[in-house]
């Protein structure tokens with residue numbers, strides 16, 4: 423298939439520029455807006471040169487590629503390359519065989535949320551353990567093609583892990599800026615393991631973004647934060663996979679965590695393009711869930727309908743989404759408005775309970791991903807999601823990303839006494855039933871047996 427060209431369009435003032443005209447901070451010089459990638463066939467006003475790929479041919483081709491031995495066919499991003507023609511030379515694609523992530527049913531979580539049917543698309547099952555890999559293969563491939571030697575990002579830990587890995591594969595050098603003391607160890611260890619220059623700044627994520635913004639103006643460093651629109655081209659592909667895994671049926675709802683607020687719009691773009699191409703008859707409602715302590719989008723929607731965003735000083739144990747001044751908030755508002763979804767906020771205790779419930783299904787995820795289930799419960803309680811509607815949670819990170827959180831939770835050391843006191847009796851018993859602290863025993867067979875017997879008689883959580 424012929425590789426189509428693409429342009430970049432400002433999502434605020436709609437100015438279209440050539441792919442090589444973008445500045446190093448990926449901001450529109452006229453209005454400071456962020457760009458999105460557009461193709462001849464994604465633009466309703468496209469001229470006669472736009473040729474829409476044929477939906478049935480695409481479905482067949484994408485499935486067929488899964489059995490090929492070529493690396494780009496085995497990638498769950500690049501097997502959809504017909505809808506992301508962003509690199510001219512496919513030989514130069516940098517891939518770790520990302521994507522093709524599993525789809526799990528969560529019957530006990532569905533019951534806890536009060537609905538009949540719940541599925542999770544587990545993006546934590548990517549090569550570096552988070553959804554960032556799908557975006558990084560795309561943007562890093564562009565960086566490699568354009569001859570950059572250095573790439574950089576500011577991160578709460580997952581973007582940096584993914585960038586470090588893909589840069590290493592491509593033979594590029596990478597610089598990671600992370601907030602000191604505020605990222606999970608698993609993620610910090612990854613950027614070192616993959617050989618990045620890791621800089622822990624004594625500030626938060628928002629402070630790291632500021633410093634990096636200054637740097638890219640002065641050095642030829644390719645910026646790989648999610649303001650880079652090529653990241654989102656990769657991150658739209660889980661939308662394709664998701665409906666493919668549902669035999670081209672569309673769920674009523676997709677729920678994502680919200681941090682820097684790019685992923686919601688990436689998925690919305692994926693669904694919108696499939697709809698435009700006739701691959702799906704409608705698009706699902708995309709809802710975004712934030713942690714109460716890092717809720718700038720939620721607040722903005724409550725206070726001014728999403729017209730303006732007032733940054734907050736973010737604080738949550740779900741460190742991946744500890745972001746107070748999200749770059750892509752306008753894109754997220756647009757995704758909510760075009761799909762008809764909602765934004766909710768959830769407490770630390772609600773996040774912990776949801777994480778334990780997802781873990782107890784044998785699936786597991788990192789804390790930031792669990793906000794999706796916690797938010798689902800709220801949307802169901804408010805009557806926005808009904809029992810028979812089909813819901814897909816996007817689990818964004820692997821449970822091993824933040825094992826310290828999990829251990830503290832199960833040892834009942836995660837929350838302060840004041841936080842514990844906020845729990846109702848039924849919430850307390852739900853937590854108690856899920857908590858599985860390790861038991862330390864003397865190596866005495868009698869004692870081990872007696873302990874096991876007492877545990878075997880305890881009921882399992884429903």
Ligand code: F0G
Nearest residue numbers: 577578580581681682683684685818819
């Ligand atoms: N879930 C996880 C596990 C994340 O790492 C992130 C973002 C999000 C959800 C939120 O996605 O920013 O597109 O709204 N992590 C970034 C990072 C900020 O640096 O790894 P978003």
